[in-house]
Amino acid sequence: xxxxxxxxxxxxxxxxxxxxxxxxxxxxxxxxxxxxxxxxxxxxxxxxxxxxxxxxxxxxxxxxxxxxxxxxxxxxxxxxxxxxxxxxxxxxxxxxxxxxxxxxxxxxxxxxxxxxxxxxxxxxxxxxxxxxxxxxxxxxxxxxxxxxxxxxxxxxxxxxxxxxxxxxxxxxxxxxxxxxxxxxxxxxxxxxxxxxxxxxxxxxxxxxxxxxxxxxxxxxxxxxxxxxxxxxxxxxxxxxxxxxxxxxxxxxxxxxxxxxxxxxxxxxxxxxxxxxxxxxxxxxxxxxxxxxxxxxxxxxxxxxxxxxxxxxxxxxxxxxxxxxxxxxxxxxxxxxxxxxxxxxxxxxxxxxxxxxxxxxxxxxxxxxxxxxxxxxxxxxxxxxxxxxxxxxxxxxxxxxxxxxxxxxxxxxxxxxxxxxxx
Amino acid sequence: xxxxxxxxxxxxxxxxxxxxxxxxxxxxxxxxxxxxxxxxxxxxxxxxxxxxxxxxxxxxxxxxxxxxxxxxxxxxxxxxxxxxxxxxxxxxxxxxxxxxxxxxxxxxxxxxxxxxxxxxxxxxxxxxxxxxxxxxxxxxxxxxxxxxxxxxxxxxxxxxxxxxxxxxxxxxxxxxxxxxxxxxxxxxxxxxxxxxxxxxxxxxxxxxxxxxxxxxxxxxxxxxxxxxxxxxxxxxxxxxxxxxxxxxxxxxxxxxxxxxxxxxxxxxxxxxxxxxxxxxxxxxxxxxxxxxxxx
Numbered sequence: 001x002x003x004x005x006x007x008x009x010x011x012x013x014x015x016x017x018x019x020x021x022x023x024x025x026x027x028x029x030x031x032x033x034x035x036x037x038x039x040x041x042x043x044x045x046x047x048x049x050x051x052x053x054x055x056x057x058x059x060x061x062x063x064x065x066x067x068x069x070x071x072x073x074x075x076x077x078x079x080x081x082x083x084x085x086x087x088x089x090x091x092x093x094x095x096x097x098x099x100x101x102x103x104x105x106x107x108x109x110x111x112x113x114x115x116x117x118x119x120x121x122x123x124x125x126x127x128x129x130x131x132x133x134x135x136x137x138x139x140x141x142x143x144x145x146x147x148x149x150x151x152x153x154x155x156x157x158x159x160x161x162x163x164x165x166x167x168x169x170x171x172x173x174x175x176x177x178x179x180x181x182x183x184x185x186x187x188x189x190x191x192x193x194x195x196x197x198x199x200x201x202x203x204x205x206x207x208x209x210x211x212x213x214x215x216x217x218x219x220x221x222x223x224x225x226x227x228x229x230x231x232x233x234x235x236x237x238x239x240x241x242x243x244x245x246x247x248x249x250x251x252x253x254x255x256x257x258x259x260x261x262x263x264x265x266x267x268x269x270x271x272x273x274x275x276x277x278x279x280x281x282x283x284x285x286x287x288x289x290x291x292x293x294x295x296x297x298x299x300x301x302x303x304x305x306x307x308x309x310x311x312x313x314x315x316x317x318x319x320x321x322x323x324x325x326x327x328x329x330x331x332x333x334x335x336x337x338x339x340x341x342x343x344x345x346x347x348x349x350x351x352x353x354x355x356x357x358x359x360x361x362x363x364x365x366x367x368x369x370x371x372x373x374x375x376x377x378x379x380x381x382x383x384x385x386x387x388x389x390x391x392x393x394x395x396x397x398x399x400x401x402x403x404x405x406x407x408x409x410x411x412x413x414x415x416x417x418x419x420x421x422x
Numbered sequence: 423x424x425x426x427x428x429x430x431x432x433x434x435x436x437x438x439x440x441x442x443x444x445x446x447x448x449x450x451x452x453x454x455x456x457x458x459x460x461x462x463x464x465x466x467x468x469x470x471x472x473x474x475x476x477x478x479x480x481x482x483x484x485x486x487x488x489x490x491x492x493x494x495x496x497x498x499x500x501x502x503x504x505x506x507x508x509x510x511x512x513x514x515x516x517x518x519x520x521x522x523x524x525x526x527x528x529x530x531x532x533x534x535x536x537x538x539x540x541x542x543x544x545x546x547x548x549x550x551x552x553x554x555x556x557x558x559x560x561x562x563x564x565x566x567x568x569x570x571x572x573x574x575x576x577x578x579x580x581x582x583x584x585x586x587x588x589x590x591x592x593x594x595x596x597x598x599x600x601x602x603x604x605x606x607x608x609x610x611x612x613x614x615x616x617x618x619x620x621x622x623x624x625x626x627x628x629x630x631x632x633x634x635x636x637x638x639x640x641x642x643x644x645x646x647x648x649x650x651x652x653x654x655x656x657x658x659x660x661x662x663x664x665x666x667x668x669x670x671x672x673x674x675x676x677x678x679x680x681x682x683x684x685x686x687x688x689x690x691x692x693x694x695x696x697x698x699x700x701x702x703x704x705x706x707x708x709x710x711x712x713x714x715x716x717x
Contacts, residue, residue, distance in 0.1 A: 068664060071680075071681070072680055075469050075470075075680060076469075078469065078470060079469035079470065096683060097470070100468055100470035100471045100683075101470065101471060102470045184555075184564060185564065185570070186554065186555040186560075186564075186570055187555070188555050188556070195662055195663075197661050197662070197663055197665065198662070198663045249661055249662070249667070250554060250572060250574040250575055250667075251554050251555065253549050253553065253574065254549065254550055254553035254554075254555070254556065254557065257662050381682075383681050383682060384681070384682040384683075386663065387489070387663075387665050387677065387681070387682075388488070388489065390661070390663060390665055391489065391492070391665060391669075394661065394665075394667055395576065398575055398576045398667070399575070399576065400576035400577075413488050416486075416488070
C-alpha cells in the first residue's frame with residue numbers, strides 16, 4: 001500500500017501517536033506498530049481487545065504513527081535493539097528490511113499451516129516471496145482506478161469515462177475540462193489530478209499500458225528509458241506541458257495535496273485509499289477502470305503487510321498475532337474502514353467489502369482490476385531509487401529540462417542507486 | 423565580553439555542582455554526538471546490520487553523489503544571497519528602530535514576530551503568498567498588467583526561498599544590531615555634530631566602526647543559519663513523497679541517513695557541512711582582525 005497521499009493527509013490531521021496497553025503479570029506482552037491515522041487507531045483498539053479475548057495470556061500493545069514518523073521511529077527502535085514484535089511493512093520497503101536481517105523468516109510457520117494462504121489473492125503474496133520463502137505477509141491490496149467529478153463533467157457537457165476509454169480519450173476529455181473559469185488568464189480547473197513524481201498512481205500504469213517495463217531490480221537496470229517508455233513519457237508530457245491539463249505540484253500547493261479532493265480537477269487517478277477522503281466531498285463523483293493504452297490496459301497493485309522482528313522474544317505469539325491481523329475477522333473490520341481491498345478473496349465478494357455505507361460506489365471495480373494489474377516493483381534500494389528518479393522527473397514537469405533529458409538523468413541516477421544496492 | 427567577577431576559592435565547588443547538570447548535558451549531548459558523527463562518517467552503517475569500517479570512502483564518494491551535489495550547490499547559492507541581504511536589511515531596520523518615538527516597541531515586536539512563529543505555519547502562509555493562481559503576489563502583478571510569476575518554479579525558487587528566510591531573520595539581526603547601536607556613546611555623535619558631520623558621515627565614521635563586532639557576530643550567525651536552512655524551504659518545496667524541489671544540505675543529511683539507510687554517508691555530509699561553516703567563521707575572524715576590531 002503506497003497510499004502515501006492518504007497517509008500524508010491522514011498524517012497531517014494526526015501527527016502524534018497514540019498507544020494503549022494493559023498488562024498483567026505473567027502475561028506475554030506483544031508490541032505491534034503500524035502506520036495510519038485516527039481511523040486505524042479506532043479499529044485496532046477494537047481488534048486488539050478481540051485478540052486478547054481469543055488469545056488468553058497475551059497482552060497486546062498497539063502503537064499507530066503517521067507514515068513519516070513511523071519509518072523513522074521503526075529504524076531507531078530496531079537499531080536500538082527494542083524492535084516491536086510485529087510491525088507494519090510496505091511492499092516497496094520490504095526488501096530493504098528483509099535483506100538486512102531485520103525480519104523473522106515466516107516460511108516454517110506457513111509450512112506448518114498449508115491452508116492459511118489458500119483464500120489469499122496470489123498476486124498480493126508475490127511481493128513478499130523471497131528465494132528462501134516468506135519474511136512477511138500482505139494485509140491489504142491497493143489497485144489504481146480513475147475517479148471523476150460528475151458535476152464538472154456535466155457542467156462542461158463531457159461524457160463520463162467508460163470501460164472502453166483509451167488514454168487518448170482521457171487526454172481529450174482532460175483538455176476540454178481544463179479551464180480558466182474566472183477569466184484572469186491563469187488556469188483554475190484542470191482535467192486530471194495525477195501525482196507525477198511517484199510511480200504508483202499514474203506513470204507506472206501508463207508505461208505498462210504502452211508495453212514498457214520500469215525496473216529490473218535483480219540485474220540493476222532502470223528500464224524507463226526504452227523506446228516504448230518514451231512514447232508513454234511523451235504522452236504524459238503532452239498532457240502536463242502542452243495541454244496543461246494536469247496541474248504541477250507548484251500549482252496545486254495552494255489547494256493542499258489532492259486537487260480532486262479540493263474540487264479543482266475533474267479527474268483523479270488514485271487507489272482505494274482515497275475513497276474515505278473523497279466521500280465527504282460536496283460534489284458527485286464516480287469511478288471507472290484505468291483507460292487502455294496502445295498495448296494493454298494496466299493498473300498498479302501494491303500491498304502493505306505485516307512482519308515479525310527477527311529479534312522477538314515471542315515468535316509463536318507474534319505469529320498468532322500476524323495470523324489474526326491477516327485473518328477473516330480483522331480483514332472484515334478493516335474492509336469496513338474503506339481504505340483498502342482485503343487480501344481474502346471471500347471477503348472482497350461479501351457485503352463487508354462491497355457494501356460500504358459511507359461510500360456507495362462500485363467497489364468491485366478495484367478487485368476486477370487485479371485481472372490486468374502489474375505488481376509495483378519491489379527491490380532493494382527502492383526509496384533511494386524512487387527519490388533519484390523523482391528528482392529528475394520533477395525537473396521535466398516544472399519545465400526546467402525536456403522530458404527526454406530528464407529520463408536520461410533518471411536512468412543514470414537510478415542505475416547508480418541500483419549498483420550501490422546490489 | 424570579559425567579566426571581572428571571579429568566584430572565590432570556597433565557592434568553586436558549589437559552582438561546579440550547580441553547573442554540573444548543564445555541563446554534563448553539554449558534554450554528552452553535544453560533544454558526544456559531534457564525536458559520534460565524526461566517527462560514524464568513517465563507517466558504513468544502515469542501522470540494521472553490524473557497522474563496518476569504511477575508511478575515507480564516505481568522503482571520497484561524496485562528489486559522485488548527485489543528490490548531495492545538488493544540495494551543496496543549492497545551499498551555497500542560497501547562502502551567498504541570504505547572508506549579505508540579512509545583514510544589510512537587519513542593520514537598516516535596526517537603525518530605523520533605534521529611536522524614541524511612540525509605539526516603537528510595538529514595531530520592534532512586529533519585526534521580531536517571525537523569529538518566534540512556527541516555521542511550518544509561516545511556510546504554509548508563504549505558499550499562499552507565492553501561489554501561482556490566486557496568490558497574493560501574483561494578484562498584485564496581474565492587477566498592474568504583468569504576467570503571473572511561477573514563484574516556486576525552477577528559475578525563481580532560489581530567490582523566493584531567500585525572500586522568506588531573510589524576512590524570517592530580520593528580527594533576530596535587528597535585536598543584535600539594536601544592542602550594538604544602543605551601546606555607542608552619545609558623545610561620539612554629539613562630537614561629530616559639533617564638527618559638522620552630515621548624517622551619512624556620522625553613519626560611516628561613527629556608527630559603522632562601532633558596529634564592526636556586531637556585524638561580524640551576526641555575519642557568523644547568518645552563515646550558520648544559511649547552511650542549516652531547512653524548515654521554511656522544506657515547507658515551500660516539499661513534494662508529496664517527502665522529497666523537495668530545492669533540496670538543501672540539511673535535508674540531504676536527513677534523507678541520506680534516515681530514508682536511504684546510509685548513516686555513514688549522512689555523517690560525512692554533516693561533517694562537510696560543519697567544516698564549511700567553520701571555514702566561513704575563520705574567514706570572518708580573519709577579516710575582522712583586519713578591520714582592527716576585537717573578536
